[in-house]
Structures are given as C-alpha cells and as structure tokens.
Amino acid sequence: MSLIFVKTRLRLGFFHLSLAALALTVAAGAVEQPNWLDIESRIQYGYYTEDARALENVREGLGPAEPDSAYRRYYLALINYRLTLLSWTRDKSRAKDAADACVDNLDVAVKLQRDFADALALESACLDLLAGLQAWRAPFAASKSGSLIEKARHLAPQNPRVLLLDAVSLYERPKATDADKEGALQGFEQATAAFEAERKETQHIPGWGAAEAYVYLAKCQFDRGAALQARDALERALLIAPELAEARRLMKKLTAG
Numbered sequence: 474m475s476l477i478f479v480k481t482r483l484r485l486g487f488f489h490l491s492l493a494a495l496a497l498t499v500a501a502g503a504v505e506q507p508n509w510l511d512i513e514s515r516i517q518y519g520y521y522t523e524d525a526r527a528l529e530n531v532r533e534g535l536g537p538a539e540p541d542s543a544y545r546r547y548y549l550a551l552i553n554y555r556l557t558l559l560s561w562t563r564d565k566s567r568a569k570d571a572a573d574a575c576v577d578n579l580d581v582a583v584k585l586q587r588d589f590a591d592a593l594a595l596e597s598a599c600l601d602l603l604a605g606l607q608a609w610r611a612p613f614a615a616s617k618s619g620s621l622i623e624k625a626r627h628l629a630p631q632n633p634r635v636l637l638l639d640a641v642s643l644y645e646r647p648k649a650t651d652a653d654k655e656g657a658l659q660g661f662e663q664a665t666a667a668f669e670a671e672r673k674e675t676q677h678i679p680g681w682g683a684a685e686a687y688v689y690l691a692k693c694q695f696d697r698g699a700a701l702q703a704r705d706a707l708e709r710a711l712l713i714a715p716e717l718a719e720a721r722r723l724m725k726k727l728t729a730g
Contacts, residue, residue, distance in 0.1 A: 507535075509544055509678045516548065517681050520555040521717045528552050528559075543586035547679065550578040550595055557602050569606045575599035590629035591679050594638045597622040601642050618642070633667035634682045637689070640664055644689060654696065661690040665709075684714035691723060703727060 512531060519527035532552045535545055553575035560568035579596035583589055600618035604611040622642065625635045640660025643653045668683035687710035694703035704727055710720040 506542075507545070509548065510676060510680070512548055513551075513679060513681055516552055516555060517714070518716065520559070521684075521714050523559055523718050525556060525559050528555055541581070541585065543582045543589055543592065544678070546578040546582035546585065547589070547592050547595070550575045550582065550592070550599065551679075551681070553578065554595060554599055554602075557599070561602075565606060569603070572599050572602045572606060576603065588628055590625045590632050591634050593621045593625035593628070594632070594635040597625065598638045598641060601645065605645075605647070631667055631670075633664050633671055633686065634679060636660060636664035636667055637682050637686045641689060644693065654693070658690075658693040658697075661686055661693055665690055665706075684710045684717050684720065687713070688717070688720050688723065691720075691727075695723070695727065700727060 512535070515531050516528060519525075519531065529552075532549060535549050535552075538545060553571040556571040557568045557575065560571060576596055576599050579592050579599065582592040583596070586592070597618040600614040600621070604614035604618070622635070622639050625632070626639065629635050637660075640657045640663075643649065643660060644657035646653050649657075664686040665683070668686055671677055671680070672683065687706045691703040691706035691710065694700075694706060704724070707720050707724045707727065710717060711724070714720070
C-alpha cells in the first residue's frame with residue numbers, strides 16, 4: 474500500500490469524523506429548548522407578588538429568537554396578560570399596550586401551532602381585556618374572543634386553563650346577569666376539579682392557573698355570602714401559592730368580617 478494512499482485514507486477519515494461531530498453539534502443545538510417550566514414559575518411569582526419589573530425582566534430574556542416557537546410566543550403573551558392585569562387600575566395606557574402585545578404574540582403562536590388550545594383561550598382573555606380598555610374595539614374583540622374560546626373548548630374540553638379563562642370571561646363580564654354569575658361559579662368549580670386532576674399527572678407545559686382558579690371560586694362564594702366555602706377556596710389557593718398577594722388580601726377581608 475502506497476504512502477499517498479494511506480495519507481488520503483487518513484484525511485478522509487478525519488473529514489468524516491469532523492462532519493459527524495458537526496452534525497452532532499447542530500442536532501444538539503436544534504433540540505435545545507428554554508426551560509419553560511422555570512420561565513413559567515418566574516412569571517407566576519412576579520404576578521403573585523405583583524412585581525411588574527420582575528415580569529419585564531423575564532420578557533427581556535425572551536427576546537427575538539431563531540427559529541421562533543409557539544411556546545416562546547405563548548409565554549411572552551402570558552407576561553403581557555399579567556402586566557395588563559397589574560396595570561389595570563394604575564395605568565390604562567400601559568395596560569392597553571400590554572394587552573395589544575398579548576394578542577399580537579398569540580396571533581403568531583396559533584399560526585405556528587394551530588391546535589394550541591391554551592394559546593387560543595389566552596388570546597380570548599386578552600381580547601376581553603382590550604374590549605374593556607377601548608370601547609370602540611369591543612364589538613370586534615368580543616366576537617373574536619367568543620370564537621377563540623369556543624375553538625379552545627372544542628380542542629381541549631377538559632383543559633383546566635381553558636375552563637378557567639372561559640369562566641373568568643363570564644365573571645368579569647360588564648353588567649353580568651345572575652345566569653352569568655351562576656355559570657361562572659360552575660365554571661370555576663369545573664376548573665378547580667380539572668386542575669386537581671392535572672396535578673396528579675406529570676408536569677404540564679403550560680401548567681399555571683390552579684391558585685387563580687381557587688381565588689375566583691372564593692370570589693364567587695363570597696359574592697353569594699358563602700363565607701365558609703370562600704375561606705376554604707382561599708386556603709387551597711394559598712396552599713398552592715403562599716405568596717399570592719390577591720389571595721392574602723381576600724383572606725384578610727374575609728377574616729375581618
């Protein structure tokens with residue numbers, strides 16, 4: 474065997490090894506994903522403690538990325554949904570901007586993943602908030618919100634976040650009727666039951682909402698004068714999220730009589 478032949482084979486061997494190493498590196502990069510559970514927990518903690526700056530910090534960390542993903546857009550929307558709620562009574566302009574950003578991100582999320590029931594339900598909720606912030610947008614926003622939540626219910630009828638956000642829409646409806654209030658109560662009861670079932674399984678992404686569902690259930694019970702049931706619901710909420718400021722305020726109000 475000639476020396477030239479041996480050297481050629483060696484070069485080819487190293488070339489193939491280099492290609493294999495490059496392929497492994499690209500593959501590893503392709504499957505590497507953000508830790509969505511960690512990101513969600515940071516979003517939730519910021520919301521529970523009513524720390525808008527903490528939420529903005531998480532949002533900055535989710536800056537432009539290639540390739541884009543439905544989950545990235547979903548969690549950007551969740552941050553903006555939370556910022557809308559925190560800004561609602563303090564800064565209407567900021568709340569509107571956050572609600573707009575929520576809808577914009579979810580429009581992209583559902584294009585990237587058309588059967589994303591959680592995204593459809595959250596966009597419905599953000600459109601409801603926009604309708605409350607800008608009256609001229611209410612007819613279109615309400616119509617689109619209704620079609621989105623209907624689609625989400627069809628795709629995932631037992632999804633606890635879909636049930637929660639559907640019930641929130643009824644509870645927060647302007648000039649809610651007695652039928653709306655009763656429907657909301659039933660919706661929150663269904664949502665809390667669905668969350669309990671989900672928590673027995675493996676971790677879900679998204680997985681937020683159980684504590685909020687119990688807070689809303691407590692509000693419904695409190696509205697009906699059922700103080701004992703309201704307290705039970707708040708205790709469940711605080712067991713899940715001890716730092717939830719809204720639950721603490723409601724508990725203080727309830728115990729003060």
